[in-house]
Amino acid sequence: MFETAVLVETLVKAVIVVAVVAGMAGFATFIERKVLAFMQRRLGPMNVGPYGLLQLAADGIKLFTKEDIVPQNAVKPIFMIAPVIAATTAFVAMAAVPYFPEFTLFGYVIHPIISDINVALLYVMGVASVGIYGPLLAGMSSANKWSLLGAARAVIQMLSFEVVTGLSVLAPIMMIGSLSLIDINDYQVGGITHWLIWKQPLAFILFAMAGFMETNRAPFDTIEFEAEVVAGYATEYSGMRWGLFFIGEYANMITISVLVSILFMGGYNSLWFIPGAVMMLIKVSFWVFLFLWVRAAWPHIRPDQLMWVCWKVLMPLAVVNILITGFVLI
Amino acid sequence: MELKDFKQRNISPGYIFFEGEKAPETGWQAFQKVVKRTLKGELFVGLWIVFREMIRFDIHTIQYPAQKMEMSPRYRAIHRLLRLFESGSERCIGCGLCEKICISNCIRMDTHIDEKSRKVVSEYSINFGRCIFCGYCAEVCPELAIVHGVEYENASEQRAHFGLKADMLTPLDTFRANEQKEFPGFGALSDNADEAVKQTPLAY
Numbered sequence A: 001m002f003e004t005a006v007l008v009e010t011l012v013k014a015v016i017v018v019a020v021v022a023g024m025a026g027f028a029t030f031i032e033r034k035v036l037a038f039m040q041r042r043l044g045p046m047n048v049g050p051y052g053l054l055q056l057a058a059d060g061i062k063l064f065t066k067e068d069i070v071p072q073n074a075v076k077p078i079f080m081i082a083p084v085i086a087a088t089t090a091f092v093a094m095a096a097v098p099y100f101p102e103f104t105l106f107g108y109v110i111h112p113i114i115s116d117i118n119v120a121l122l123y124v125m126g127v128a129s130v131g132i133y134g135p136l137l138a139g140m141s142s143a144n145k146w147s148l149l150g151a152a153r154a155v156i157q158m159l160s161f162e163v164v165t166g167l168s169v170l171a172p173i174m175m176i177g178s179l180s181l182i183d184i185n186d187y188q189v190g191g192i193t194h195w196l197i198w199k200q201p202l203a204f205i206l207f208a209m210a211g212f213m214e215t216n217r218a219p220f221d222t223i224e225f226e227a228e229v230v231a232g233y234a235t236e237y238s239g240m241r242w243g244l245f246f247i248g249e250y251a252n253m254i255t256i257s258v259l260v261s262i263l264f265m266g267g268y269n270s271l272w273f274i275p276g277a278v279m280m281l282i283k284v285s286f287w288v289f290l291f292l293w294v295r296a297a298w299p300h301i302r303p304d305q306l307m308w309v310c311w312k313v314l315m316p317l318a319v320v321n322i323l324i325t326g327f328v329l330i
Numbered sequence B: 001m002e003l004k005d006f007k008q009r010n011i012s013p014g015y016i017f018f019e020g021e022k023a024p025e026t027g028w029q030a031f032q033k034v035v036k037r038t039l040k041g042e043l044f045v046g047l048w049i050v051f052r053e054m055i056r057f058d059i060h061t062i063q064y065p066a067q068k069m070e071m072s073p074r075y076r077a078i079h080r081l082l083r084l085f086e087s088g089s090e091r092c093i094g095c096g097l098c099e100k101i102c103i104s105n106c107i108r109m110d111t112h113i114d115e116k117s118r119k120v121v122s123e124y125s126i127n128f129g130r131c132i133f134c135g136y137c138a139e140v141c142p143e144l145a146i147v148h149g150v151e152y153e154n155a156s157e158q159r160a161h162f163g164l165k166a167d168m169l170t171p172l173d174t175f176r177a178n179e180q181k182e183f184p185g186f187g188a189l190s191d192n193a194d195e196a197v198k199q200t201p202l203a204y
């Protein structure tokens, strides 16, 4: 009986998370266009619905009804599965992420996390890295040189930033002594001064940069930068398969925002009178906004510069950070 | 004048030349450059500028089909043939100057002598596939008969649209409704034309 209850609960949570995050990802595309437009003194989408709000629905209809083209020389099964990998991994990564403090509904305590595993951070980062198979397979199976270039860039990019991500979170983990995101969150109870960002500022900056690389956002959007590689790995995609890549990207963005908020910015702990859930929403919104903001403001860098900065600057800094943390802990 | 000055004679005196940053020569200089650029905060200036524009909300979008751009009178779009304000008859006297001056050779006209022994223009057309909207025709016209309009929405199904005499001539009912405005743009007299005119010296 107990087993069934857990199963049902997990299923319901999973469905809710996927639905809500997919919805938020869709909405994020709208917000992105609006924010970018405002920052460039434009209006953005205005014609569908009030202030262009229904643009979202229009885009959805377009994506769903567009013809799904598979190019002639593409490796068909791989070409078709690649976007699914990208989207699935983005959502699977969310299984171990707590979003809100636990609350009671109808006398039933709900933990807003699908599965509280003790290696949550490792799991999330691992699954997110598996997500690179989406662009890689898509690029290699498309029979298109732009796609291939995009895939190659995706791989060099991942090889570069993955080291920085791992090493940068190592220092906070050493202090906390746990990989569970709930433990990490609980470590920072007690107001802004207890946030890890003050104790580990360098790790915070490194992790944030790696987050930008992981989500392929400007200034590290080398793998689908239009001016250089058309649309990178997604050049040959159309319709809903392209949409899956897109949703995956935005879902990744939300995951990274949640991760940074939990790891460095006090997670879902309440602050003064603001309840934890609201704090979390505020932080995640801020991070999503930051992603868009940075895209509007900063130029993007070349792939070689990206590797250079990862291997020659960020990685040594991360190692130094770990060493210092280690000495301080001892 | 030196060669450099000669080559740059189109540049006003206040122009500031920027030779570019000196490339670092040694590894130490390169390192200094990296550190300086990293800690300078230029990136945050960039962030602030776009954020400032967002909160200022000084939007420059024109929502096109609903709002249209106000064109300057000197804008040179599809031509118009005007009528005389006094009589309502066509201003064009069929002098043929516009046909002659048109560098794309795209104006064609046909004239005849009517029963009152006056020269009238029977046909007048501009091939807008070839017109380059240089404005010479409007400028050369002694009667200010052919002028440039400001309508820029020229999509059409036929090449010949817009370019026939009937398309360009102010329709009579528009004219009667007093809606033909004097043309202030290309080739028209300026507001202070009277002051600029010198009296013809009749003394000699």
Ligand code: SF4
Binding pocket: B101, B102, B103, B104, B105, B106, B107, B126, B130, B131, B132, B133, B134, B135, B136, B137, B138
């Ligand atoms: S605008 Fe220039 S090209 Fe066009 S009809 Fe007049 S003179 Fe010819």
Ligand code: SF4
Binding pocket: B091, B092, B093, B094, B095, B096, B097, B098, B099, B137, B140, B141, B142, B143, B144, B145, B146
């Ligand atoms: S220059 Fe003017 S008056 Fe002469 S033919 Fe052309 S439009 Fe008519």
